[in-house]
Amino acid sequence: MTAPAQQGAQGGHMLIAIAGNPNSGKTTAFNRYTGARQHVGNYPGVTVEKKSGTAHLDGRDIILMDLPGMYSMSAYSPEETAARQALAEERPGAIIDVVNAGVLERNLYLTVQFLEMGLPVVMCLNMMDEARAQGLSINVPLLEELTGAKAVPAVARSGEGLEETLRAAVELAETSGGRIPPLEISYGPDLDAALAEMEPVIREAGLFAGTYPPRWVAMKFLECDRDMLRAAQDAAPEVAARLQATADKTSDHLRSTAGVDAEAVAADYRYGWIRSILRQGVRTEDEQKKRIDFSDKIDLVLTHRIAGPLVLLAVLYGMYFLTIEVGAYPLDLVTGAFDRLQAAADDLMPAGPLKSLVISGIIAGVGGVLGFVPLIMIMFMLIAVLEDFGYMARAAYMMDRIFRIFGLHGASIMPFIVAGGIAGGCAVPGVMATRTLRSPRERLATMLTLPFMTCGAKIPVFLLFINAFFDENKTLAMFLFTLAGWGVAMLAALFMRSTIIRGDAAPFVMELPPYRWPTAAGVLIHTWERAWQYVKKAGTVILAISILIWAGMTYPGLSETEEAAYETQKSALEARLTALPQDDAAKAAGYPDLFQHDPAASTVAKDGKASAPGSTAPEDKAAPGSAAPADKAAPADGTGDAEETPRERIEQQLAALENARAAESLRDSYAGRLGTALEGITAPAGFDWRVNIALIGGIAAKEVVISTLGTAYSLGEVDAENASGLEQYIQADKSWTKPKVMAFLLFTLLYSPCFVTLTVIKQESGSWRWFFFSLFFNLALAYGVAVAAYQFLGGLL
């Protein structure tokens, strides 16, 4: 424990903590207090979110620290550990304990623990409107008298009572100085005796003096609280040993006489104490107004044995539809804006490596990241709505039995769906959606296996090859690939949970909160927070990696002599073009981009698309001088429109020349050389250097696979959405046998997640370890599956 800083103050401002059970309305209250003045970070070492914000009261600023939602201070979950640490180290002046008035008994369990720690607490008796409607009435003065803590009736949604609560907390912080005499409740003869024996020892030794009350510390020894035991061991080993001896003696005695653990006794007595004060008249129920529970009625349908799963399916499909289909419109706006930016850069900048860097590296890379933002915002908005409404808990409840088989959790369903469980999602928001999982092992297993889903960027690859090779039953083929993704994900999860993320299933002890209408402010703040975090963190890393991959696919480029050979041919063609009668429309074809996030809308080098397949045969990949693609392109024109003017013919030849140059340059680049070098390894899967290079590019973003294949086949820019040129070309290419196609598609489905996903995995798991694991494990798995498919099918056919 670090030495206490200025008590309850932070930079001269008063610091107040907000705590409470999940579903108590704590977040609503926090949002009401702070509005948009929030700061979101992480607690050190854990991925628990740490939120703080500024509230205004009577002309002064008060810093509010939002503790994670928790049921108890037992420090079992990362949330509880983080909260306890924050209370000990940052020493807020007072705690606003948001209590759901309708579930007073359970909510007071946390309150009692604060009071036992000697922390000044103001209870915010939230949801008083609901409680009244249920016929509950609460005698507030009596509650205050019996607990010794101030209580303010409130309705956080409307803001009722919040100001009064905050004022009471500020006053309490000023009068108490951050500590009050701790509440002492009886834990029965055995434990009370042990506490009485241990308390003076702790007091004399000054163990945690000024941080925790001695009786509370003694209680932690009896409860075998790992964190506190370790801290005591570090601070004063001898004292800790003495205390431990007493605690052990008491525990043994309890176990032999009553057959229970000390911590069970502690919980029983705490709840017993709460019940006794409630029975003294704090809460009275009006039997006449006994609630007709609205939630129960909805649940009759939404968790019904047959209707429940059907509604779930409809909700999931609806989410997928809204995120992907509706999200396509803002996505188009964003990518459109970046395309215009690329076009503008193309016009304004002189040709050269800097231009290529800006257009293909920076703009394409950043555009690729920002392109996801609309999807992420829609997805998080929907998740926030479903979560606040209370449906997410129901979905987890219904699906748990199935997911548990694979070592996952009911709440894993939503991330899988978002990631592409119904073809067309995106793993990036999927990984971020794993935050709804509270158990760390299940969360990690979900995060690491959801990239096997058929995300939207893999779809064009499947469509193209399925169209070209599976005439008979395209829909079925697509469906089977989606199922294959699920199958692999589940088996991989099972594998991970029985090896590297081994461990018992986390207890599934989950509250089903009553259905409530979400508030617009809550949903919007939630959505904004997530989107901004994504932009900020993923953006910086992705930019660097985009530049790296751009450089890999651009350098060292063609040698001067090769370059000169192309230039000569180009000048010759251009000279013929200018010699033609009307020369106003003469425009040279632009340089095709080697690295494109979204080639679909690229306006650069569009002309390249016009070139007919076969204009440069793949065998011509060798020396540029001998390839003479311009000459070869001429007869190929015959396949085009009969009406072609000489101008069009020359322009096509120019484009074909550029494409040949691009393919040549790509093959000569570091990435190309890597692709060629890897042929030895990838031959068992049937992949040549072109496939390798496309797959390498696909690690940056899966969208790149098709466009890189297009470049490698000298087809110029290939539109991922409309790649009929490439489709025909590949169909005609004898090297693309069915086993090769199957191996290639399975590899694409399973191999390394794209870099954005990897970055988000790092961010969400808090460790580079899982970044690399995800990269290499998936690569190895995909390779194994692809080789098996190629060899097996090859032997079969």
Next chain:
Amino acid sequence: MGEIISLCDLKKGQKAVIAGVDVGGEMGRRIRDMGLTPGVEVSCVGRAPLQDPVALRFMGFTLTLRNREAGFVRVRAS
């Protein structure tokens, strides 16, 4: 009073009073922290479509538990 049974054997709509929680460690603490302590009256609200987990109502809220976890809780059925 009724017989002592395991919480996971409670039928939909049936009521019972907690007699004891026979598990320690994290599992035990999580169950107890949620208020499943001796003397508390619970009723079984229903089960998930695949009969597991089970949904319980007590102290004014609904809690879901896997059958495995519910198996640690002894109740006196009424």
